[in-house]
Amino acid sequence: MTDRDMIDDEPLLFNSTEVVLNNISHPAWDEPIICRVEVDLPSWLSQLAGGNHWEVYGEAEEENCISFVMRENSKAQAVKATPKLAEVTLYHNGYAVVDVEGKALFDGSLTNGTSDWAHLSYFHAESGEPITLN
Helix, strand or coil: CHHHHHHHHHHHHHHHHHHHHHHHCHHHCCCCCCEEEEEEEHHHHHHHHHHCCCEEEEEECCCCCCEEEEECCCCCCCCCCCCEEEEEEEEEEEEEEEEEEEEEEEEEEECCCCCEEEEEEEEECCCCHHHHHH
């Protein structure tokens, strides 16, 4: 065997190993999965903006997101004539933007575990059965 034969054999051995690994069947990996993000909006907004009494005032859904208009509950703000307003936009990819009175308080991903108020759940797209990821 020459040095040239050794060099030629290495890629063949590597490629044959790679083919064997790629042929291992992982049927669960081939199924579509849905990720659902549940957000406790009033609690999250209370954490970001202060106050304890936020309520959803309106909502609008678009193709890639859903936006919620929120306001401070008038009972909690009896001293103030006009309650604060906020807009929370949750994008379907897990990204969120929160503005209160025109000031950005959050602009980032909810899916990276930075919020105590967001909970991720995973489901099989076809059956709806929950999936537990390790």
